[in-house]
Amino acid sequence: MSEDQNTDVPPNHLSIDPRSPFYNEEVLRRDVGVRVNGAEKTNVHEYNVAEGWARVEVPTAKDRRGNPMVVKVSGTIEPYFR
Helix, strand or coil: CHHHHHCCCCCCEEECCCCCCCECHHHHHCCEEEEECCEEECCEEEEECCCCEEEEEEEEEECCCCCEEEEEEECCEEEEEC
């Protein structure tokens, strides 16, 4: 993943959940922003550019373990560094 730090493009698949295999603390420290279908989203939990989806947190709902509920949104995913 060192090549992602040399370019100004975030990785293809990224998650903010430390239990996920797609979690990358170095990339997250650089403050990644995500646009879904052209709209800025601040509550993205995980995204995949190649497959065209993002998991977005639902602010009012929790799962049975107390974690925020996430819904899968399909469309054009554009990650960028702020």
